[in-house]
Amino acid sequence: DQQVKQNSPSLSVQEGRISILNCDYTNSMFDYFLWYKKYPAEGPTFLISISSIKDKNEDGRFTVFLNKSAKHLSLHIVPSQPGDSAVYFCAASYQGTYKYIFGTGTRLKVLA
Amino acid sequence: ETGVTQSPTHLIKTRGQQVTLRCSSQSGHNTVSWYQQALGQGPQFIFQYYREEENGRGNFPPRFSGLQFPNYSSELNVNALELDDSALYLCASRPGGTGGPNTEAFFGQGTRLTVV
Numbered sequence: 001d002q003q004v005k006q007n008s009p010s011l012s013v014q015e016g017r018i019s020i021l022n023c024d025y026t027n028s029m030f031d032y033f034l035w036y037k038k039y040p041a042e043g044p045t046f047l048i049s050i051s052s053i054k055d056k057n058e059d060g061r062f063t064v065f066l067n068k069s070a071k072h073l074s075l076h077i078v079p080s081q082p083g084d085s086a087v088y089f090c091a092a093s094y095q096g097t098y099k100y101i102f103g104t105g106t107r108l109k110v111l112a
Numbered sequence: 113e114t115g116v117t118q119s120p121t122h123l124i125k126t127r128g129q130q131v132t133l134r135c136s137s138q139s140g141h142n143t144v145s146w147y148q149q150a151l152g153q154g155p156q157f158i159f160q161y162y163r164e165e166e167n168g169r170g171n172f173p174p175r176f177s178g179l180q181f182p183n184y185s186s187e188l189n190v191n192a193l194e195l196d197d198s199a200l201y202l203c204a205s206r207p208g209g210t211g212g213p214n215t216e217a218f219f220g221q222g223t224r225l226t227v228v
Binding site for chain 2: 094101
């Protein structure tokens, strides 16, 4: 039962352009969503999060959008840089729980 | 302030053996979670410890067990290793327990376990 889905296993984007990574979820109880970035041989690094009371959260080049009615969130990276090349994981949880449910990840490649 | 550190970084074990993986949580963080990441998959929650007590468990058999110590460091023990236990094991820490608002967790670099 895959409650958090990242349907695009990979994405290639030209340097300077926008990268859009997508994530869908099925559990309407989720109220907190996060994006993590992972380089090879490293642990996931927290990038940005959003609570379900918001529909947008920005941090520098990174913006996360949440569409609760569609159970969909997306991460926008503008402008994309070669150093952004990594695997991006979407994760979700809900109040009072102790675990994140992760998607399977999207490998982003930013071409110079 | 040090981040989350895990040891060892790599490990090879034989089927049927037992293994212990270690994690030092980030300073000030009293909640530690363990995740298993198989190849091509996202991390899967194993269990969480808060103030030395297990307070949440994922869909893993009892041969996966853990401990948390008074300094908030933690161990993951796996008995009777199977080939499918080969994976990256990640430790994550965060402040607070489960009663407060959600917060982000900070991950260590992981331990790559290979069972042969």
